[in-house]
Amino acid sequence: MTNTSSLSRADGRKFNELRKIKITPGFTKHAEGSVLVEFGETRVLCTASAETSVPKWLQGGGKGWVTAEYSMLPRSTHTRISREKATNSGRSQEISRLIARSLRAACDLKALGEKSITVDCDVLQADGGTRTAAITGGFVALALAIAKMKLAGLIPAHAEPLTHYVSAVSVGLKENAALLDLNYEEDSAIGTDLNVVMTHDGRFVELQGTAETVAFSRQELDAALDVATAGCRELFEAQAKVISSYFPSLKI
């Protein structure tokens, strides 16, 4: 491996440095949980909507459900994309499913009871890493909704539907170096990247490595996982600043 610590990035970050992370709770007022998450210039509005019922195929089983939808606003990106494509493209549906699986890994659906929570992740501005920002912010929106449901008595006080923190980050592989949290410019220049979703106990929920140009070696993978693990740790801390008071027993 290259001695990555000497690599310079266009925006001056170190190879293992996240962009400026900002999580603003209560960005909109109607949703049970609402968060604006910013990874540098990437901004995603995450809202969690609670319902006191579950989809048909789950009814009567005593378990809840968490799902997610991801979409980009038409001009969140360099050139306008159609609404149809922004919501229904294969890419958007694939990311929606990824977010949903990731958030379910944060939950004990039995403890949630027969309730549903839908987390909408709408990209207001895209600058790379929208899916990882969506998972990281969507988790906070989900946690806020659960806190609100407990306050409202929809979930019993003793129940603990939230069992883990979940965050996500991307790593790019370039000339044997692993670069944390790519922005759009970097992402365009780098063919291969890895999206890593982790729980706060250091385990993997999702791992998606894609080599658009050159396949990657086992050694490169190892370096990327090291960087990603440290990055997720920082994200857990940013999340905890917003939600730890509601979930005192969940220590990161």
Add this chain to the structure above:
Amino acid sequence: MTNTSSLSRADGRKFNELRKIKITPGFTKHAEGSVLVEFGETRVLCTASAETSVPKWLQGGGKGWVTAEYSMLPRSTHTRISREKATNSGRSQEISRLIARSLRAACDLKALGEKSITVDCDVLQADGGTRTAAITGGFVALALAIAKMKLAGLIPAHAEPLTHYVSAVSVGLKENAALLDLNYEEDSAIGTDLNVVMTHDGRFVELQGTAETVAFSRQELDAALDVATAGCRELFEAQAKVISSYFPSLKI
């Protein structure tokens, strides 16, 4: 008519008083024009996207085109609405067409030349009057895009594609009183309302009165139009604060 000046509104406004209006330019970075417009708690992100071509049916005619799309984010409102419905419902399409016609009334499409501008109006938070906020903010996004296109040389310096300011406001009719700029709570309680779109020279671009419960009289209509005309005047001033420096010859 009731002496409307004595009516008290739930939020303390006078019958002819707008909510707090805020227009933030440059809310997102990719679009040629980008504005966050707020009518009280109603917040709409308006982005104007420029293209250097026109739809097929206009090609070769030397004229440009302005169109618009309106959509609500799924949880911009009290209960979550599906993305499908948020974008493709009859209501959303009807509002999209209304915004587009209104914005075209602000333009000299010949002076624009064979370029297209698409104005996307995405409701981040709904609290009544989303369509009038969208027109008012969409106009500013459109103007900013035109200014940027002129700077970039896409539109000749001497051309003046922007010929009028356009703003819009709603008026509700309740017990013979005309109430300006209804919020959601008022709108739900009042069956009949009028959406008025005006140019800065005091003429009407669109007039849409709908009596969901009781039909309205000619006298009530007259009172509503008086209130709307004054409201639009205030909105022109708010718009001018953002764009007047780019369009010095256009006096409101």
Add this chain to the structure above:
Amino acid sequence: MTNTSSLSRADGRKFNELRKIKITPGFTKHAEGSVLVEFGETRVLCTASAETSVPKWLQGGGKGWVTAEYSMLPRSTHTRISREKATNSGRSQEISRLIARSLRAACDLKALGEKSITVDCDVLQADGGTRTAAITGGFVALALAIAKMKLAGLIPAHAEPLTHYVSAVSVGLKENAALLDLNYEEDSAIGTDLNVVMTHDGRFVELQGTAETVAFSRQELDAALDVATAGCRELFEAQAKVISSYFPSLKI
């Protein structure tokens, strides 16, 4: 204002003169109410279909529902339009919603009870003013269906679901003159028109003014409303010839 009385129209009509209006009841046999309405060469087949149930969201509330669908036959117009566009275009959906709201303004939905009436307005031949013809004829089809439902005992004899006559007419604004009931040729030449839907007591149900080219002044609006009000009065009389015997207590 111009002295409009001296304006000559291509078909020889006076500025405030309707085209020849013809309402033929019983044009088809299956529908509870069926009417062919003609405004000059514009011909719309209006059928009202009754059902003894209401949509889910209304069930159990004791109220009925009236809805409408508008569509053009593919070759009702100068050049063939696709069926998809004829039924599902934004324009068609917008007109469907307008007709439905207008017809509900004619009804006491509580008195209707938990029944639904769907009014289909299919344009056989278009020559301008199809939406106003559809509302005017659709009202008669609706009234005939209500009369038939009362006869069949589906609505109690003492109930009066029909509370108002409703008719509609367009007015065009051209060189400061207001022209009643535009045909296609006039409509194409005139940028600005107003569609007015009224109840027989002289109140407005819907008011839709659209300036495709030049915005209109308050004075022009007033002139248009005067002409429209008189036009609707004539339409109520044409409607009454068909339905007054079924609704003797409803005097226009």
Add this chain to the structure above:
Amino acid sequence: MTNTSSLSRADGRKFNELRKIKITPGFTKHAEGSVLVEFGETRVLCTASAETSVPKWLQGGGKGWVTAEYSMLPRSTHTRISREKATNSGRSQEISRLIARSLRAACDLKALGEKSITVDCDVLQADGGTRTAAITGGFVALALAIAKMKLAGLIPAHAEPLTHYVSAVSVGLKENAALLDLNYEEDSAIGTDLNVVMTHDGRFVELQGTAETVAFSRQELDAALDVATAGCRELFEAQAKVISSYFPSLKI
């Protein structure tokens, strides 16, 4: 076989008797060919629309194209059907294709040149036999359009794109009897019917026999074909009354 001549039908017709046939040309004004065809109470509006181009896959081949679309108006039938189903159901598409093939059998597409004709068949009122009425009336609309195109010089005077008359009729099989031109009541009671499309020289274009309940024998088929052949002959005569003067060289 039963001696079918002694069978009595509900409407008093003989087993081999058509309903009252009426073909009204010029029913609407915009289409190049327009016909209202009536088979008893079944009424279908057939319009033929001409275009001076052909679909892409035919371009440059010197041949024209004839196609057709069949749809029922929502309340053309006993209970209202949705517009979606009326146009896009498997049944409607299948009938559209049948009509199109049948009408192409009437034409020399080479003589037509690179032009397209679309024949729309919209059922205003259904009482059995809508597809056979549509073919019979659609042929007349097609012929009128061709006549008009020749007059307009779009087709050279010497070209003869119309080579055959085409008509269609249904035959029902009931208790070994063959009944011509079933109305709705008969059709509902009879499981098996045959739709026969013929050219004026007594040949078959399409033959569609369907046994919904009991399969039919070779002998029954023969009886049905005899009756259908005579029925089509009468239909050619009804068509000729409308179009023979335009096509003097085409003798039925």
Add this chain to the structure above:
Amino acid sequence: MTNTSSLSRADGRKFNELRKIKITPGFTKHAEGSVLVEFGETRVLCTASAETSVPKWLQGGGKGWVTAEYSMLPRSTHTRISREKATNSGRSQEISRLIARSLRAACDLKALGEKSITVDCDVLQADGGTRTAAITGGFVALALAIAKMKLAGLIPAHAEPLTHYVSAVSVGLKENAALLDLNYEEDSAIGTDLNVVMTHDGRFVELQGTAETVAFSRQELDAALDVATAGCRELFEAQAKVISSYFPSLKI
């Protein structure tokens, strides 16, 4: 008629000779009935799926339902067709409906009881006659599913839902000769063909004759029916080899 016995076919068959017919039961393992049917190089996978319920409109009537879906794999044919077109084209839907009606003619739906069977016919390789192969093979899949349902006790032992064998074959008309079971090459060269669906007692279930180029005479039809009847007889024998042991009382 030409003395057809002397005609030579490209693949050496006689005018009334089927291609090599092969019916392989149990081709896949999940379906209640599964068959690979081959008519020469045409190969169709037919699977019958049983459900213990019926569509809503049949519930409570004590009768079962049999339906079918036909689709071509994208590259089952010379040039790739899109999946959308392979499944939803008018042609595919029309064939699906034909197969379904044909298979229902083999059944006593009352004896089936309130169960549904869906027969999927997926063309793996197309070389002409896919619809007739699908009906012939689909019948066997259906019979195997019924046999399995009886074994599983889902259908009472004494019930006989299968009342007839059903098979299908095509006949082409060329220069007055009737050619049995056309392959793709022949089908492309011959404009007119007849698809014949029969029960084992020699009666017709469906008869679909289509003249794409030249209409056919009564005499040609008679010759085609003779050839088809003999062809179906051979197909019943091929079917019986697979299913006769399960349905001993049903003699062909």
Add this chain to the structure above:
Amino acid sequence: MTNTSSLSRADGRKFNELRKIKITPGFTKHAEGSVLVEFGETRVLCTASAETSVPKWLQGGGKGWVTAEYSMLPRSTHTRISREKATNSGRSQEISRLIARSLRAACDLKALGEKSITVDCDVLQADGGTRTAAITGGFVALALAIAKMKLAGLIPAHAEPLTHYVSAVSVGLKENAALLDLNYEEDSAIGTDLNVVMTHDGRFVELQGTAETVAFSRQELDAALDVATAGCRELFEAQAKVISSYFPSLKI
């Protein structure tokens, strides 16, 4: 880690043992490349269709394109799935995209020139691991199509569009053991699995780890990757048996 070598699997396989792999070339005749691939009872028909053009957005760039579509036949699985869902579900689209990216990693698109190859992967029978079988078999179909295109002169003899072998396999994580190539029964019982796509030089093209129940540790990931790497090696050998003679310079 558990000593996995002592684990017994329901079908008697060792933890690192593939199911019986079978690759049958030429399974259907029309496609440029056609393969039936079997991983135990999972059977996928892979066809590669060549076109001598590329999608619009690639035209003029001198590069080719490889894409893929994945679908399950309705009754390839335990309970029938609808065709709509089998083709258009989020899952199917996601797998289609995965296969396409994986196959592009096997190619030098520049060497392919402006040609497109579409690889259709249709699951005839599903028993776990359909996506990895599809990639492994799809690669062979792709290679056969390229070989055929070279023979036909569509690709110059010296060009080498195929640069790598690509194969894929799944690994399940269960009680700290890594199990190679899960069948359906195992897959249902194990929450966490990893799909690994590799090139023959031992590098990763795609890595997709998903923890449906419990997140996995770095140590578990390492064990899984070891097992997957060995499994892919065996698959390269199975592929080479079919295609190595066409690509002698490509040594695995």
